Amino acid sequence: MAIAELGHTGLWVYDLPLMKDFYTRLLGLRVTDEDEELGIVFLSSRPQVEHHEFVLQTGRTAAVGDKQQHQISWRVESLEDVLEFHCQFRREGVPVQQEVTHGNAIGIYFFDPEGNRNEVYLRIDRDVRQPFRKSLDLDQEPELIYAQAEALLNDGTVAYQPVQ
Incomplete structure (x- = not known):
């Protein structure tokens, strides 16, 4: 048994529209699904291959500047x-x-x-x-x-x- 590849990762965020804009407009990721009520957006650089590689969801509790991921x-x-x-x-x-x-x-x-x-x-x-x-x-x-x-x-x- 072995991991084949990283499937996706995600971030808890404060400002979902701002973060969605950054990752779609600047990095070119595409929204594959989103639920405004739950405050979650699924994104992919290659939606024809992988539904989502990256997820943004409201609910961040750590202060900006706190280390969350490398x-x-x-x-x-x-x-x-x-x-x-x-x-x-x-x-x-x-x-x-x-x-x-x-x-x-x-x-x-x-x-x-x-x-x-x-x-x-x-x-x-x-x-x-x-x-x-x-x-x-x-x-x-x-x-x-x-x-x-x-x-x-x-x-x-x-x-x-x-x-x-």
Whole structure:
């Protein structure tokens, strides 16, 4: 017996309309079901495959800023997708914690309106021991981003640069 994959995760939220707007408009998730009376929204990035990957429901009791989960990570298909999120987050004023290479991924750590940490990332076909996290400059051409990520793998500095 073994887990095949993560099916879905969810968050308790204070402001359901605000959070629904953030995850649908900014991240592109689609509402697959919702119940206004119960204050719950089901979302998916690929509703034809998975009814819901993410759930938002009213009822949060923890204060904004209290740690509830480590992160929610959203895989994208291309570096261009990562760069589009980079530009969109900047336009929308979304708080970004760090833009990084993990050696096996390039991503952006950011926060939703209620302070939950998320990540959008592109998986790179490479096996790199984790944790590996170094800051990356996404304000450059794609070939330079890949070159910088490659150089950071072997630059001799500490492989994990935690950001609080």
